[in-house]
Amino acid sequence: METLTLSDVEQKYYSDLFVYCDTDNTKKVASNGRVREIFRAAQLPAEVILQITELCGATRLGHFGRSQFYIALKLIAVAQSGLPLRVESLNTVKDLPLPRFTVGKNEQEARHAAVYSDSENQGPYSGVIPRPPGRGHVKKPPPLDTVQPCVPTADAQPDTTSPVVSPSQSPPTSPHSWRKHKRQASGGNSERPPVVAGAVWTPFGETQSAPVSGDGMWSPPVQESWVSFTDTPPASTIPTMHPSSIQESTTIRTVASATTANEIQRQSSNYDDPWKITEEQRQYYINQFKTIQPDLNGLIPGSAAKEFFTKSKLPILELSHIWELSDFDKDGALTLDEFCAAFHLVVARKNGYDLPEKLPESLMPKLIDLDDSAEVPDQVTSNKSPSMPSLNQTWPELNQSNEQWETFSERSSSSQTLTQFDSNIAPADPDTAIVHPVPIRMTPSKIHMQEMELKRTGSDHTHPTSPLMVKPPELSEDNKLPASIKFVAGNTVGDGYSSSDSFTSDQEPISGVVTRQRSHSGTSPEGLKAVAPAPPPPPPRPQASHSRSSSLDMNRSFAAVPAGQQQPGVVAYAPAVPPRPQPAQASGSHGHRSTDGDALGPHASTSPQKIPEQPNFADFSHFQAFASEQPPDDADKHGEVPQVAEKASDPTCSLRTPKVDPQSEERTPATVNSTKGATPLAPPPKKPIRRRLKSEDELRPDVEEHTQKSSVGAGVLTTQLSIPRSVGKDKKAIQASIRRNKETNTVLARLNSELQQQLKDLLEERISLEVQLEQLRPFSHL
């Protein structure tokens, strides 16, 4: 017989089998009993068995010597792998898996395996071999249940037989070397579920050395042993054979061979990661994945995975737990990485390893990014390198797996990214948040309002900028404005309220109002005009920017006027008011028309009479006198004006004081109309006062026979509007505006006085009411 080169695993296995068969312990196995059983278990046709026996020379010898037996076993393996039975094939077939034997031989095999895997911890792989191939689940290692029964048998017969030494065929190498060889081979063979092997062997721990059961011989050894391929061709070939041959519960044979190798390798390389998937395992998993999902980058739907893993005959609960662990992205489907992890966990579980509570690191799908994918292969290679310095054959596989890993991770990462939500909520458009960048006067001020009014009215003019041009229109404007204001009271109120935020918004309605006013005041202008020429042109007015009701302000303004420094005064007027359109007061004379205080312009169309009153602006009696000066008109106007004026003043006030509290606006008519104890009188009084003043101012132009005043007032309005616009205003315009402002001042002052009077009355009422309350209150609190 030609020499038989067996791999370590094979040798071990064979020797075990031989020992098993050699019941007589004569180193000679008769072709009977167990041998037959084994051969039958090989599930080969009878003629094949015959052929094998013939080939191995047993027929010649009449019995199976060790070598014959080994040859026979190898031939069985050859036959089982479908190769033609040739003697030459014994040594030529590189990737011959271990011969398979059916269940019937479980115990025996187990026993052999027990003997087989001596101190190496690699449990009796062969015991697993006879496992029924019937499990549809490819990778599933032999179920634990089958392992258990093996245990007792293994225990029972640890070393029942002694190997029969065949003198004719001494093994090519010493048993020791065989063993090594076998181990190496088994290392190579053990790519497949090494875990399976390891776990299977554990039950046979008694016969083996201690380490079998306790430690993670299952995977760590398996892993490492697989990693450390000391053997050459068989080892290298076996992995490649794995994927193809493993389809149907082929774990057994490879497992058996792998065990010893695993043991050795495990000892040689001690990695602490019991859950690492070796290259071969991964290959196997990948192939399994392909059977379900040809696209390696695709997903296995949950139902398919469920069917697949159900074949492993694990309890549903455990499978469920495995699923929870492995479905990393919780998408109900398994990526390749997830599938491998799940498969690995199933294998582990089948081998008796408890499922971890959390997915082990090494099983985590590399779904972070490509970097990880690059790392993984490196890690694997690094892991393998120390342990298998001589393993060159696996590099190509490794590379493949690297690529696969990379692809996996890419795919995984892509799948992972699926779960990442782009919660990019577009930030709110800041522009939308900003209502108006327009500088707004923060505090209501008459000046402001008047200014606004002026602007608005001025805007309607054809030549708003030119002071000269403004003048004549101003007259009409003034005429129109005051009258129209009355008419358009209702509209402006609403507009004023709505546009409380910005003057610009106010301007529109006001301008609209103005236009309307113009249209409405068809009659008034004429009347006014009639009156207008009468009064002499008012002397230069103090700057008209006294929108405030404060007499002090007025004083200041008036005082400033003569000095011709209205601007500073005006500016001083409304300290709180941000300098409005800095009207370029290019010329000092125009100064009074300045920004802030111009609000009063329209109203404060100070009549000539007012001028002498300027210094005594605070003296309200002037107003009274002034008002009384025009009894006929005043009376009439007052009659109708108060109501209208109030209303008019409301809108105008609102227009001018965009910031005016609408409530106060509403309150003012109430307070004006009724002297009831309205508590919030403080704020309203100011406004009503202003309004009053305004109304009075407005009234004044109307009331006065001096339509000119009104016109002037209107002109002031317009001029005030226009002044801010154009720097170079004519002195006359300025003066007119000053006059108007003064008038407005007086009106406002009068209004102020009246309101204060009301305030006093109300306070008195309040006091009286409180007194009554005190009296009515029960004395208990006393």
Next chain:
Amino acid sequence: MMTMLGGEPFLLVSKQEQQNYPLYIRSVPSDSELKFHYTVHTSLDVVEEKVSAVGKVIVDQRELYLGLLYPTEDYKVYGYVTNSKVKFVIVVDSSNTSLRDNEIRSMFRKLHNSFTDVMCNPFYNPGDPIQSKVFDSMVSSMMVQTC
């Protein structure tokens, strides 16, 4: 329906649709556990009522956080129902005033997420009692958090 009872204890029960059989129950051990069970069952009526009442309103935010079903005695019952009519009920001890509505909402959200994960498991048949360890751990952590 899933319910969590608490006093100090919590109990989680899950029931479903018309059957309303519990899918999951968890509670911190207490002597009056049975009372909590009973409370959970009775709260189902309230849940049903709320669910039917809200029917006319467009289901906002998908899952309806039913909020405080009814405060009774020493404990409050919160309800939550999913689109698939799986009800979550949490019973909390009233003395646990630190629990704000937001916290309860977040608890329900976590419950729902975990429940979804359980549903994703192909090995889980809807209607089976939930035996997921992940789910258990999540519930435990929640209960510990609030107790």
